[in-house]
Amino acid sequence: MEITTDVTLKGSCWRKALDAFAPFFPQALQPNYSIYAISMSIGIMYDKQLDIAGEETDEEKDNRPTVPRTVLHPHNTDLDFLFQAAILTSTWVEYTEEERMNLAFNPSCDIKINKLEFLSKFANFGVTKLLEQATDDQIDTMERLKKFLASTVEGYNYEIDSISDEDLSIDDL
Secondary structure, eight states: OOOOSOEEOOSHHHHHHHHHHGGGSOGGGOHHHHHHHHHHHHHHHHTOOOSSSSOOOHHHHHTOOEEOHHHHGGGHHHHHHHHHHHHHHOSSSOOOHHHHHHHHHOTTOOOOOOHHHHHHHHHHHHHHHHHTTOOSSHHHHHHHHHHHHHHHHHTOOSSGGGSOGGGOOGGGO
């Protein structure tokens, strides 16, 4: 993935999430990137996007946090993997299967898509879900985050328990 710009984290949820979760990441792990990547993963798993993560005041718009391109470059392979997962599975784009495969695996693909913008919309949704785990107590926040991420990986937090058996058919499996 060619990274030519910094990623601007749009929305008030980003500042709140960075304040709540950055203490859990040593500065060497680049907290802004770590929270951005986790949020992106959550958004991709839910297959939900937002253009902006929460309302912003004019002051917040002028002082948006970023993930600098110099921080993104070492994670280029990870970002490529996340893009591949997103483009292959997302319902947010209307590409054919062949076009999706081309976008995911062909570096000289002719289809133009801003990969970081596409991924950032997933991150905008993911950070809102992540922020739901924040409390005033850092230990409680860490425990809630750990449980949330474990249940996400295991597939237990997709709110599927509320789907009735009549709404499911054998074709859905």
